[in-house]
Amino acid sequence: MSLTDPAFIKQLDALNLLARRVLKGSLQADRRTERRGTGITFADYAQYQFGDDYRAIDWKIYARTEELLIKLFEVEEDTTVYLLLDCSRSMGGKLDYAKRLAAALGYIGLNGLDRVVVHGMADQLTTIVDSVRGRGQAFRFLRSLEEADVYGEDTDFSACVRSFEARTRKRGVVLVVSDFFFREGYEEGLKLLQWRGHDVFCLQTMAQDDLKCPWLGDLEIECVESGQKERITVREREAKRYEEAVERWNEGLRTECAKRGDGEYDIGCSF
Amino acid sequence: MNWGAPAFLWSTLVLVPLVAVYFIRTRPRRQVVTVFFLWEKILDQKTSRSLFQRLRNLLSLLLVALAFLGAIFALARPTVGEKDDRDLLIVIDRSASMNGGKTSRIELAKKKAESWISGLGGTRRAALATIDTELRYLEHLTDQGKPLKEALKRVEGSDLPLRSDALEELSLLASGEGANVRILWLTDGKHGEVELPEGIERVLVGEVTDNxxxxxxxxxxxxxxxxxxxxxxxxxxxxxxxxxxxxxxxxxxxxxxxxxxxxxxxxxxxxxxxxxxxxxxxxxxxxxxxxxxxxxxxxxxxxxxPRATRVEVVSETPFFFERVLEAFARADSLFEMVEDGPEMVLAQGVVPDAEVSIIFTPSGESEYWTQVGDELSVGSPEVKIEDHVLVERLDPGLLSFAGARKLEAPRGAVVVLAHPDGSPLLYTVQKDGRRAVVVNLDPAKDDFFLSPWFPVMIHDASVFLTGRENRLRSVFATGEVVGLPGRGEVGRVRRQYGGVGEDLSGESPVLVKNVGHYEVEKGGEVSYFGGGLLSPGESVGGLKGDEGGLEIEPAKGWSLAGWLLFMAVLVVVVEEGLYQRRKVG
Structure with a gap:
């Protein structure tokens, strides 16, 4: 199904409504942040400090208690949603699912008047959608996303993150959509993203063949990214070891995310 | 090493395409994986994969090549040792003694023969025969083991003794011109005084215990x-x-x-x-x-x-005739003197009105003789029919035929003894269903009444005329042929033993092939006799000749070709198992 297909867009609309209900309708131009500023929504009181805007002093409280307290308001700002989409060759058939996932998240963001940027990741970072905002940009966003295809050789997540940081000045919500099967690991990349103050969410897409080893016997395995080859004999024992290794790898990702406070979600694919 | 069919060795050239096909067959499947680096980690943990895994396919190919070579060599029918291309004739003694032993010796002989047949492996031709009273071929020369083994299954012990003439027949086969046959005789060695002929290799089977x-x-x-x-x-x-x-x-x-x-x-x-x-x-x-x-x-x-022949004496001087009849009645119950309703008449000088008669001293005119003339001179008679039953036990040279007269026998008479001038002295005649033996002499002359030939002549003549031996023996040895006494058609011959009966062909003589009770009906009379082994040679006969060893033992058990083929199949099966394990885990 195409991303610009009316049926798919209809599904995205339904998803948007669902998201609004879940988030209690607060996405409309008022994404709440922990930062305090000059908004209109009262957040808290604080002791007056030198240099604070005296207009924010609550005189009624001063009259009652002779203490200078200022009112704090939530900052109302538009948030940038960064979608880092793994476009390496290992994504193969999973890329469609990954793109649909990115489309759904981006669509919700656009409807919340957030700025949405989509980058592709492989051996280097590419830009798939360059900063769109507002519902009117949804079609452009979807079409650009649909045109994205796999590229590059071996995925270098750290290099892509470094490249992403170099291009990005504003902090935002970073959604990494990938299988997270990076030869060099995912720890350094996630650490960099968190260090820059992004809200990081890892969305892992996996195919059934990634989790299980259905082949037995003499095989010549070939890396889908690098083209490396190796002759092996897979018996039940090797198949089990592989499944355990994949399980350990994914468990490591969950642990890393939990340690850094990042969100981590598994998205399964059934092919 | 010798090769039965060396042309098959050219088949080794097929190894070249076999190797090519093998490499194509063992080429691994290609599989694209997304998590290659994880596989690398797993493979790094396997320390044994290095040398063995690299050589595994080569070892496997070597096994297949060896199996193939084994099959080719098997087809080439290799033999080890000195080449002996003579045909084999395996002869199994199936005489009665072979049925003895805890495990019957015939079974042991069959096993031995089967082992030899298996050992030939198609490299030589072999034939199978059995021997007892006669040599019987079960399978003629062939290099196929199957028909030989099938024939071997049919071999069973008999109740018959071993006969030397059957062995002689074998020896003729061995000594025949251009004979290229090795005769192996499987026997228990219990064949009495039978000598082992030249050219036959005897192989003893089984052990003989007290008997x-x-x-x-x-x-x-x-x-x-x-x-x-x-x-x-x-x-x-x-x-x-x-x-x-x-x-x-x-x-x-x-x-x-x-x-x-x-x-x-x-x-x-x-x-x-x-x-x-x-x-x-x-x-x-x-x-x-x-x-x-x-x-x-x-x-x-x-x-x-015993049933005696009823005899009436018609003579003016019956005394000596009656004494002879009484003597045979006492000893053998052969005769019974009667005065009425005789079966046979013993007459002198007259022709009795009887169906069967023995007539001494012919005189006057009769249908049994004509032209009775003067008395003949005394002298030794001429024997016209030497092996006739009437002179079987007589010595004609000692008979004088005193009182014989010149006469002529009627047409159709069978003259056994005759005077030199041609007059018949002892002859048989048959007229209108009546039969007679005419003895042209006067027993009163030259004391013939007192001669030992007088009762012999009466006995033989009566046996000839009545067709009745004095007595059928109570038992005959297996292999003997029994001539049934008496005249008339043989009605029924039945053998019964151990609760099992069989009808034999109603012909006389009867061959006693098996131990058992025989019941014979002939001419309306029923006779009984037994058939028994009664062979000292089979029962207690010792060994004569060599001790039964073989100079060159024929191949036994599986042939080299059989083993090669078996090993080839085994290797292929093992390799196929390993291959499947590698190929599909």
Whole structure:
């Protein structure tokens, strides 16, 4: 199904409504942040400090208690949603699912008047959608996303993150959509993203063949990214070891995310 | 090493495409993986994959090549040792003694023969035959093991003894011009005085343990209801033994006599005794107990009521005729003198009105002779028919035929003895269904009445005319041919033994092929006789000649080709198992 297909867009609309209900309708131009500023929504009181805007002093409280307290308001700002989409060759058939996932998240963001940027990741970072905002940009966003295809050789997540940081000045919500099967690991990349103050969410897409080893016997395995080859004999024992290794790898990702406070979600694919 | 079919060795060239096909076959499947680096980690943990895994396919190919070479060599029919391309004739002794032993010796011989046949492996031709009273081919020369083995299955022990003339036939085969055959004779060595002919390799099978055997027996009606039983025993035991015997009725198991005979070491003993109250029919004399060969422990016997020929004497001087008849009646119950309704008439000078007659001193005119003339001169007669039954026991040179007259025998008469001038002296004649033996002499002259030839002449003439022997023997040895006495058609011949009966062809003579009770109907009369082994050679015969060793043992068990083929199949199966394990895990 195409991303610009009316049926798919209809599904995205339904998803948007669902998201609004879940988030209690607060996405409309008022994404709440922990930062305090000059908004209109009262957040808290604080002791007056030198240099604070005296207009924010609550005189009624001063009259009652002779203490200078200022009112704090939530900052109302538009948030940038960064979608880092793994476009390496290992994504193969999973890329469609990954793109649909990115489309759904981006669509919700656009409807919340957030700025949405989509980058592709492989051996280097590419830009798939360059900063769109507002519902009117949804079609452009979807079409650009649909045109994205796999590229590059071996995925270098750290290099892509470094490249992403170099291009990005504003902090935002970073959604990494990938299988997270990076030869060099995912720890350094996630650490960099968190260090820059992004809200990081890892969305892992996996195919059934990634989790299980259905082949037995003499095989010549070939890396889908690098083209490396190796002759092996897979018996039940090797198949089990592989499944355990994949399980350990994914468990490591969950642990890393939990340690850094990042969100981590598994998205399964059934092919 | 010799090759039976070396042309098959060219098949080794097929190894070249085989290797190519093998490499194509063992090429691994290509599989694209997304998590290659994880596979690398797993493979790094396997330390054994290095050398063995690299050589595994080569080892596998080597196994397949070896299996293929094994199959080719098997087709080339290799043999080890000195090449012997003579055909084999495997002869199995199926005589009665081969049935003996804990495991019957015939079975041991069959196993041995089967082992040889398997060992040939198609490299040589072989034939299969059995021998007892005759040599019988079961399968002619072939290099195929299957028909030989099928024929081998049909081999069974017989009740017949081994005959030397059958062995002689074998030796002729071995010594024939251009004979290229090796004769292997599987036997237990119990063939008595039979000499082992040249050119036959004897192979002894089985072990022979102590054996007791009835080597002769007889059951003879004596007088009244008395029957005389005669038994002769032989033993191979080196110790003195007492052997219990019984005379029993086979159907009712009624024991008529139970007695013991003491056998000297390795010797034989005979005993005769009177038994009373026996019924006509079949009886068995048995050794009580078991020994090496059971077939010679039982001898079936037939007891037939003797029936005398009723004879009337018509003579002016009947005294000597009557004494002769009385003597035969006493000894053999052959004759019974009657004055009315005779079956045969013994006459002198006249032609009696009887169907069968013996006529001495012919005189006057008669249909049995013509032109009776003067008395002939005394002298030795001329023998016209040498082997005639009438002169079988006579010595014509000692007969003077005193008182013989010149006469002529009627047309159709068979002259056995004649005077030098041509006059018949002893002849048989048949007219209008009446038969007679004419003896042209006067027994009163030259004291012929007192001559020992007088009763012999009457006996032989009466046997000839009535067709009735004095008595059928109570038992015949297996392999013997029994001529049934009496005139008339043979009605029924039936053999019965161990509760099993069989009808034999109703022809005379009867061949006694098996141990058993024989019942014969001929001319309306029923006679009984037994068939027993009664062969000292089979029962207690020793070994003669060599000890049965073979100079060159034929291949036995599986042939080299068979083993090669088996190993090839085994290797292929193992390799296929390993291959499947590698290919599909």
């Amino acid at each position: 007791f055997a009835i080597t002769a027996a007889d059951l003879r009606w004596q007088s009244g209801d008395e029957v005389r039983l005669f038994v002769s025993l032989a033993s191979t035991s080196e110790e003195e033994k007492e052997v219990d015997l019984e005379l029993v009725h086979p159907e009712t198991s009624e024991v008529a006599r139970y007695f013991t005979m003491k056998l000297p070491p390795g010797g034989q003993v005979s005993e005769s005794m009177v038994v009373e109250g026996l019924r006509p029919g079949g009886w068995e004399v048995r050794i009580v107990g078991e020994d090496d060969l059971m077939a010679d422990n039982v001898v079936p016997l037939g007891l037939t009521i």
